[in-house]
Amino acid sequence: MTDPAIRLAGATIGYGDVAIVRDADLTVRRGEAVAVLGSNGSGKTTLSRGLLGLATVLGGTVEVLGAPVGRLRERGRVGYVPQRHTVSGAMPATVREVVGVGRLPRLGLFGRPGARDRAAVAEAVEAVGLADRLADPVAALSGGQQRRVLVARALAAEPELLVMDEPTAGVDAASQAALADVLARVSAAGTTLLVVTHETGPLAGVLTRAVVVDSGRLTYDGPLAGAGTAGPDCHHPDEAARPPVRGYRLDQPRPAPDAVRLRHGSR
Numbered sequence: 001m002t003d004p005a006i007r008l009a010g011a012t013i014g015y016g017d018v019a020i021v022r023d024a025d026l027t028v029r030r031g032e033a034v035a036v037l038g039s040n041g042s043g044k045t046t047l048s049r050g051l052l053g054l055a056t057v058l059g060g061t062v063e064v065l066g067a068p069v070g071r072l073r074e075r076g077r078v079g080y081v082p083q084r085h086t087v088s089g090a091m092p093a094t095v096r097e098v099v100g101v102g103r104l105p106r107l108g109l110f111g112r113p114g115a116r117d118r119a120a121v122a123e124a125v126e127a128v129g130l131a132d133r134l135a136d137p138v139a140a141l142s143g144g145q146q147r148r149v150l151v152a153r154a155l156a157a158e159p160e161l162l163v164m165d166e167p168t169a170g171v172d173a174a175s176q177a178a179l180a181d182v183l184a185r186v187s188a189a190g191t192t193l194l195v196v197t198h199e200t201g202p203l204a205g206v207l208t209r210a211v212v213v214d215s216g217r218l219t220y221d222g223p224l225a226g227a228g229t230a231g232p233d234c235h236h237p238d239e240a241a242r243p244p245v246r247g248y249r250l251d252q253p254r255p256a257p258d259a260v261r262l263r264h265g266s267r
């Protein structure tokens with residue numbers, strides 16, 4: 001049986017000795033496309049950073065692609081698009097160079113890019129619609145285009161798991177649609193996606209499952225369509241009396257594991 005892409009069991013994640021995400025249980029199977037929702041400061045970024053070894057695991061288990069976090073040998077197997085990042089204006093690098101950096105973890109012993117590496121970089125740039133800007137300095141691109149460069153940088157490594165923190169923030173509607181297309185293709189090819197977002201609209205066709213983080217706790221895990229009634233961003237006046245139709249709220253008694261598995265589908 002293949003290891004899940006992500007497995008959290010009783011996981012507490014934070015910074016220093018301060019716990020932000022507490023006692024989280026979450027299993028994401030290979031090929032799933034999961035949204036992480038929740039209000040500002042609820043702990044979504046901390047959860048995603050915990051998967052990359054960028055926040056501290058203070059307790060419980062955090063495994064990525066079958067290995068405890070930080071122990072994965074081939075780092076290129078996990079891609080990351082950080083939050084609110086553009087590429088530093090002080091960096092005189094071209095689009096090709098920045099995206100090429102994303103391929104470094106995949107290079108062989110001598111670190112020389114081969115034909116396959118060059119093709120992966122070109123495909124990643126093409127996928128985000130910036131093929132005509134390959135030779136341009138990244139600093140000359142708009143903020144939204146720079147975010148697309150960062151998405152391409154993550155794609156260049158052809159990751160098995162792609163973690164993205166608000167990839168559509170500050171990106172215009174056309175670019176959001178282009179990004180949704182890219183993610184749909186990447187997902188169809190089998191890459192697991194975990195996407196922190198406030199805007200599920202643009203990616204609704206791609207992300208099928210959602211987890212909601214509320215004050216550091218996972219309070220919902222189920223179909224994206226059901227997250228609205230559980231998510232603090234989509235508060236309904238009688239939310240407490242109205243659990244989502246198909247997902248399950250994690251602060252209520254859980255259904256039997258079989259029922260949960262069925263609800264998540266069997267991809």
Ligand SMILES: Nc1ncnc2c1ncn2[C@@H]1O[C@H](COP(=O)(O)OP(=O)(O)OP(=O)(O)O)[C@@H](O)[C@H]1O
Nearest residue numbers: 015018020038039040041042043044045046047083
């Ligand atoms: N590097 C850090 N050191 C200490 N505390 C941090 C650090 N980064 C975030 N925090 C704290 O962790 C809590 C959760 O922040 P986090 O960025 O995970 O929330 P979020 O749900 O992603 O919010 P947003 O939607 O605004 O991006 C906040 O109280 C924040 O102040």
